[in-house]
Amino acid sequence: MKKIVPAMASLRSLVKLTNSVAISTRTMASHPLAGLLGKLNHVAIATPDLKKSSDFYKNLGAKVSEAVPQKEHGVYTVFVELPNSKIELLHPFGEKSPIQAFLNKNKDGGMHHICIEVRDINEAVSAVKDKGIRTLGEKPKIGAHGKPVMFLHPKDCGGVLIELEQE
Numbered sequence: 618m619k620k621i622v623p624a625m626a627s628l629r630s631l632v633k634l635t636n637s638v639a640i641s642t643r644t645m646a647s648h649p650l651a652g653l654l655g656k657l658n659h660v661a662i663a664t665p666d667l668k669k670s671s672d673f674y675k676n677l678g679a680k681v682s683e684a685v686p687q688k689e690h691g692v693y694t695v696f697v698e699l700p701n702s703k704i705e706l707l708h709p710f711g712e713k714s715p716i717q718a719f720l721n722k723n724k725d726g727g728m729h730h731i732c733i734e735v736r737d738i739n740e741a742v743s744a745v746k747d748k749g750i751r752t753l754g755e756k757p758k759i760g761a762h763g764k765p766v767m768f769l770h771p772k773d774c775g776g777v778l779i780e781l782e783q784e
């Protein structure tokens with residue numbers, strides 16, 4: 618009898634664990650964007666001083682790229698490499714940069730967008746549109762990594778500007 622009681626207790630724990638795994642699997646599978654979103658490619662930070670921000674990460678020992686003008690996007694980009702992802706530093710390029718209004722509101726800069734990989738940009742764009750999420754622009758552009766990208770309106774994404782990038 619002494620041996621049966623702990624065995625029943627662990628059986629009950631196993632049943633609870635199995636049920637909770639089943640519930641979380643069900644929740645994920647029924648999520649509207651399940652299967653669409655891949656890895657986090659980068660987190661982008663807008664900065665009023667690209668050199669100061671680059672030096673900040675260099676000083677912490679990170680590998681930091683040179684600044685590259687992205688004329689199509691109206692920004693300079695610098696990539697900071699992390700073991701599992703990247704930080705993209707953004708600074709306005711040209712008169713009509715899409716990040717200028719953001720920097721006017723956030724004088725010290727701040728987190729601007731997150732970039733998530735998708736298998737196929739056109740399929741992803743049509744899937745998000747079907748869910749009523751507005752895209753910023755009609756067609757994907759070529760992004761900082763030479764791959765097609767599309768931005769999604771922050772007002773439809775819980776207040777976060779999301780960039781989708783094809784893997």
Ligand SMILES: C[C@@H](C(=O)O)C(=O)SCCNC(=O)CCNC(=O)[C@H](O)C(C)(C)COP(=O)(O)OP(=O)(O)OC[C@H]1O[C@@H](n2cnc3c(N)ncnc32)[C@H](O)[C@@H]1OP(=O)(O)O
Binds near residue numbers: 690719730732761
């Ligand atoms: C090189 C490439 C790459 O990585 O491959 C890039 O990164 S290019 C990175 C730069 N390119 C982009 O960001 C392209 C997509 N962005 C855009 O089209 C624009 O920046 C918008 C996101 C539509 C914002 O446009 P704009 O600044 O003219 O409008 P706005 O100031 O009136 O903003 C409208 C509302 O959105 C909010 N809002 C603006 N920017 C936001 C952001 N980054 N995150 C969250 N919310 C944001 C504002 O606070 C405002 O809310 P309230 O009305 O409540 O105040």
